[in-house]
Amino acid sequence: MQFLRRSLVGVFLLAVTLSLFAWAGNTVRLAVQERLNAEPRSFPQRERILSVNVVTVTPRMIEPELTAFGELNSTNTFALRALTGGTVLEVSPNFVDGGRVEMGELLVRIDPRDAQSDRDRLVADLRDAEAEVRDADRALILERDELAAAQAQANLRTQALTRQQDLADRGVGTAAAIETVELALSAANQAVLSRRQSEASAQARLDQAATQLDRARLNLADANRALADTEITAPFGGTMSDVNIAQGLRVTANEQLGELIDKDNLEVSFRLSTAQYARLTGDDGGLMSAPVTVELEAQGLTLTASGQITRESASVGEGQTGRLLFARLDDASGLRAGDFVTIRVTEPAxxxxxxxxxxxxxxxxxxxxxxxxxxxxxxxxxxxxxxxxxxxxxxxxxxxxxxxxxxxxxxxxxxxxxxxDPDAAAVVPEPPEMLTLDPERRARLVAYVEGSRMPPPVKSRIIGQLEQDEVPADVVNDLEARMGT
The missing domain is CATH 2.40.420 (conserved putative lor/sdh protein from methanococcus maripaludis s2 fold)
Incomplete structure (x- = not known):
């Protein structure tokens, strides 16, 4: 009997469970059908409006700027070379890389003994040439005197011949006497011719002596120049670079010893495209002297210099395009030759x-x-x-x-x-309206906040505002609207 009772209870519970499952499934089915058969909800459509930054177009006069990159170079650079070979005896303390030298300062002295010896020999040769000129001049004077004496002798012989011929015409002279006088006149004329040849030889000797004197003077000038070339001086004030010399070294002729750069006179070379170049040309097609600004940035420090365009390259260059321009800088303090800089060229307005x-x-x-x-x-x-x-x-x-x-x-x-408008002035919000609460009204509002379902941080913030002497009016109005008062 107990077994039968338990079996019936189990069957009853199973039937109840199945009934509950059937009821739940039917409820879900009805809900789904009701949702599917319901009319779709319609929401009012509203146009989407996007916020955008705007600017006002204001026409005015603008001077455009071209930006390019270029390299600084010195307009005055001089390669110091040894004009004669020899041993370096003296080097200026400023003849070092970065050394500052003044115009005319002695930089290098090369051993001058060989050049001095050559000069002394040429001085002696010059004295010999001068003495030869004097001797040739005196010899020419003597030859001219002898020629004059021979010519006078010939004149006397001519007069004697004339006299004998007159005597012969009167029948007094003889033919033998005339012949003797003619022979004497011929000998005198021969003597005159010989003296003329001697005079020509003396004149040629004088001319040769004068030529030798000129040659000796030229040789002495070359020797003086070679002696002066043993001292190298600065042609202008500047800064030394690429120095390759020391005292005691032996140098050869035309060997480069260093380079002198005038760092105060700089120019910048830069390349522009053909279109950019066309903007800098005038109505006549010539290049304008447009102002330029050079900038060199180094660890937050910017070195600037101003100048103007002076010239352009005559050719484009192999493998290049555009135009190569040059601008001379007025004041380039802090800048050095070789710096790679940014160039800003101001175009016509x-x-x-x-x-x-x-x-x-x-x-x-x-x-x-x-x-x-x-x-x-x-x-x-x-x-x-x-x-x-x-x-x-x-x-x-x-x-x-x-x-x-x-x-x-x-x-x-x-x-x-x-x-x-990003450029519009910021709108300063007006300060909120403040209220002074009486104790009853303050207590009622605090009690409402404490009994509400607000999050604890919000409750603490609002209660803190309510405990102040003056409370924002919008906070009070909002709380009282919620309380229904």
Whole structure:
């Protein structure tokens, strides 16, 4: 009997469980059917409005700047070379890398003994040449005197011949006497001819002596120059570089000993594209003397110098493009030849143009402009220059209007936007209205906050405000609206 009772109880519990499962399943089925058969909920559609940064297009006069990179060079550089060979006897203390020398300062002295000996020998040769000129001059004078005496003798013989011929005509003279006088005259004429030859020889000797004297003087001048070349002086004031000399070394002729650089007279060479070069040319096609600014940045310190363009290279250069320009610097304090610098060239001013962010202009040279209803429309602009993160445009129809400062794929014509002007002055919020609570009202509000379901941090913050002498009016009004008072 006990077994039968327990079996019936188990069957009853199983039936009850199955019934509950069936009831639950039917409830779920009915709920699903009701949800599926219900009409879909409709929400009101609202146009999406995007917030965008805008800028005002303000036409004005702008001087664009070209940015390039170049290298500084000295306009006055001199390679110091040994003009004669020999042993270095003396070197200036300033003749070192980085040494500052003055104009005319003695830098290097080479052993002058060989050059001095050559000069002394040539001085002696010069004295010999001068003595030879004097001897030749005296000999020429004597030869001219002898020629004059021979000519006088010949004249006397001519007169004697004339006299004998007169006697013969009168019948007094004889033929033998005339013949004797003629022979004497012939001998006198021969003597005159001989003296003329001697005079010509004396004149040639004098000319040769004069030539030897000139040659001796030239040789002495060369010797003096060679002697002077043993001392190397600074042709101008500057700084030494690449010094390769020491006392006691032997140098050869034309050997480079160092380089003298005038660091106060610098110029910068830089290369521009052909389009950039065209902007710096005048109406006549010549290069303008545009002002330039040179900058050298080093660990937060910027060295600057100003100048102007002076010339351009005559050729483009093998494997190069554009134009190579040179600008002379006025004051380059702190800069040195060989520095790699940034060059900013000021172009001629552009009128009626505006400077806007580069992100405001699309690749097809269009901008998004806002209308009276803050809807966007595309307007074509003329892109003139790029200035770092900005661009210079010309668009007369955008004068004074707002354009989108930062284009994005979400923006396009016809879209409504909320403009945000980054340059607008910040709006200072007005201070909140404060209330002074009586003790009963304060206690009632505190009791409501403590009994509410607010998070503990919120309760502590609001109770702290309520315990002050003055409480914000919006806090009091909000709590009383919740209390229903």
């Amino acid at each position: 552009l009128r009626g143009v505006a400077l806007v962010p580069a992100t405001a202009i699309a690749a097809d040279d269009t901008a998004l402009v806002l209308d009276a209803e803050n809807r966007l429309s595309e307007v074509a602009v003329e892109l003139l220059r790029r200035q770092g993160n900005d661009v210079i445009i010309r668009a007369p129809e955008l004068d004074g209007r707002l354009i989108v400062a930062e284009r994005s794929p979400l923006l396009g014509a016809g879209i409504a936007v909320q403009p945000i």
